[in-house]
Amino acid sequence: MAATTTTLYQNTTTTNGWTWTPVCSDIPYSLNGNQLMLRIARADLGLGPDPIAFNFHWTDNFQTNDIADFGLDGDSAPDGRFNYCYQTAPPQPLGLLADDFESGEQPGGANPGPTAAIGA
Numbered sequence: 001m002a003a004t005t006t007t008l009y010q011n012t013t014t015t016n017g018w019t020w021t022p023v024c025s026d027i028p029y030s031l032n033g034n035q036l037m038l039r040i041a042r043a044d045l046g047l048g049p050d051p052i053a054f055n056f057h058w059t060d061n062f063q064t065n066d067i068a069d070f071g072l073d074g075d076s077a078p079d080g081r082f083n084y085c086y087q088t089a090p091p092q093p094l095g096l097l098a099d100d101f102e103s104g105e106q107p108g109g110a111n112p113g114p115t116a117a118i119g120a
Helices: 067-071
Strands: 005-011 020-032 035-038 053-056 058-060 075-077 084-087
Touching: none
Parallel strands: none
Antiparallel strands: 005 020, 020 035, 053 084, 058 075
């Protein structure tokens, strides 16, 4: 029978290197074809209730203690310095500032207006 749990580790090194400390030793997982699914409790990641947001990077078969080797040894996803982002609440919409750009006038009188007209 195949294993159905794994261990979550945290890098607790405060200098350049890797010191892996177990956080939870009964993380359930399953395999479905080429997909690996993990179920990690928020508390095990130090997270509380919604909303939450965090970035993560997946690596496998890392060979050395040099962070620069992420791009050389094993697998890493996403590539390079990119991260996956997870959030439980949608991002807040951006507000647009109102101005009168077409006329050349800006709020607060910073721009007194056009000084010449094209084709005049």
